Amino acid sequence: MMKNVKIILVAAILFGTLSSLSAQRIVKVYPRHGTVVTTLHKPKVVVHKGINFHFADGVWYKVRGRKYIVCAAPTGIAVRRLPRGNKVVIHNGRKLYKYKGIWYKKKGRGYVVINV
Template sequence: MKTILKTALIVFFIVFTSDGFSQRKTKAVVMKKTPRTKVVYKTPYRKIKTIRTVPKPTIVIRHKGANIYFANNRYYRLNGGRYIPTIPSIGFRISTLPAGYRLVNFNRHRYYVFNGVFYVKKNDEYEVVNPEIGTIIYELPDDYEKVTVNGETLYEHNNILYEKVQVDGTRAYEVVGTIEN
């Protein structure tokens, strides 16, 4: 009887005090919606590179009363006679995904991710959405920014906050929240 009780206590201790059975190692920072005033950027000002003409071929998509130009797997908007690289906003729809997208499954969602933009399929189109908290990606876009929120170092891209985690010994990034404007 003592041996059984001792074994049960050891198993209980191992299961509930170690994360040996967990595949993902994380600090479990859950931010959900964070006001922009609580986000501190490592680099307070970002240099924006503009171009005079959009590369050909160009697809023009009308969204919320403005033209968005898609060329060379990038989105642009016209501002003062120059084109500024942009990120499509939530609700933006396209008929064809950019070349090089990655498929990410989380819960019951199938996300198509390209350059930090998450799409879901709606009928015959793909709509830009915010991913669910807990979604894991393995690579951040080139233009992510390092930020601090409540003393925690996170990564931000397109108003989505990520935390660096380990998944099966590989570096990954978990969605921990979004920034409210």
């Protein structure tokens, strides 16, 4: 009986350790261009060069019918705020911001997508 309890405890500890390790390996990566989603959480509509883009959780989308297609971040498009978790990076002496592989620079009261 005691042996079974020890085995269960060891298994529980091992499982808990593995679960916590896998939870720490979350990497924020931009989804593949062309990925289709049907709903977005609180998207911001941004008009750039006459085209409507939707910005949600740091990802840029174009609308196609009732679906959203992941697209590349248009260079020069501006947003008021960056998502939480963005990283401040000093690049060639300039203070830039990076989120999911997209680079932004501060401009006025917002942020603009740039190529680095």
